Amino acid sequence: MAEITNGDPVLRLSDIGKSFDGVTVLDGVSLEVPRGSFVALTGPSGAGKSTLLRLVNGMHLPDRGTVSTLGENPAACSRARLRALRARVGFVFQQFGLVGRLSAMENVLMGALATLRLPRYGVMSYPRALRARAVEQLDRVGLADQRFQRCDTLSGGQQQRVAVARTLLQGPELILADEPVASLDPAASVLVLDTLKRISAEDGISVLCSLHQVELALSTADRVVALRGGRLVLDEPARDLTAARLRTIYDLAGARDG
Incomplete structure (x- = not known):
């Protein structure tokens, strides 16, 4: 089992590309998630957020680029080693x-x-x-x-x-959360995300959480990453962002699709 030192990111994506049936879903995405951080993954529907999360624990494999999850490359793991890696990575689903x-x-x-x-x-x-x-x-x-x-x-x-x-x-050493509050009312959404944030801080567990709700991303995350059209278009500390600026990621996508 690979070990990571205190200074190493728990997750590193390098120039990731992924397509399905000839349709590009992720295109040249590079990202690092430090130990103990809470990162919100935002962007419009179809931007590639769920695919990115599934690449992290080997549910999908990249067409190009490399993934390092807790010091392991899922694409290079044997079945036994991949099972061991997934035991170290928690996954919280919308349903x-x-x-x-x-x-x-x-x-x-x-x-x-x-x-x-x-x-x-x-x-x-x-x-x-x-x-x-x-x-x-x-x-x-x-x-x-x-x-x-x-x-x-x-x-x-x-x-x-x-x-x-x-x-x-x-x-787990890393938690992936795929739209965990998409089906919840606002009060329940805040409670679930506050719980995840508190536990991340208490246990030093890194969290990569995809969210549509701009205000929740800004109030919960240490850092916000945004995808649009399969490309990483924003990666900044949450404290440096405004809701209006983050919403432009969605507005631009809507204008392009229209």
């Missing part, structure tokens, strides 16, 4: 990916299945120490009291926080 009929606790525990040899059926089939860690992570996202509640009875914001707790149980 939560929970099993609705199972409790919040059991959904969180499923985040550790890759480290267990035998299938598990029910909360009590998991080791005691792992159950204690699951409760701890649910407490960190404010849901310890709901740990035995079925996930399909929780609100959307609560379900996404369960998904965050499940990711944290992996002990």
Whole structure:
């Protein structure tokens, strides 16, 4: 397993190009994400944000350029080494990916299945120490009291926080979040992103989070990166940006498409 030193970025993309069926999705994208930072990945629909995130953990492979994730090149990894890398990279999806009929606790525990040899059926089939860690992570996202509640009875914001707790149980060094609040109301969106930001700061976990909401990107992220038409068009500290300036990325894309 590759190690990265304190000064090394947890993620480095160098001149990445990616196409699907002859359509260019990413074109010459270079990006670095320092350890412990929260980076918002913004840009209009179709800009290449989801593809970029999937390149980071080897779900897609680049047509050109190189990806270094936690010191590993996913394209050069064996299956076993890629599984080990993915265990170090958490992924939070827009649609939560929970099993609705199972409790919040059991959904969180499923985040550790890759480290267990035998299938598990029910909360009590998991080791005691792992159950204690699951409760701890649910407490960190404010849901310890709901740990035995079925996930399909929780609100959307609560379900996404369960998904965050499940990711944290992996002990990730990097979290990728693909539009994690796109289906949530404004209050729930703020709570989920504030939770991710706090945990990133407390644990030193780097977060690369794709977002459409300009104000949320500016209020949450340390740094904002914007894609348009598959190209990186902005990469600056959030404190140096205004909402009006960031919105021009979307306005220009709309004018071009029109």
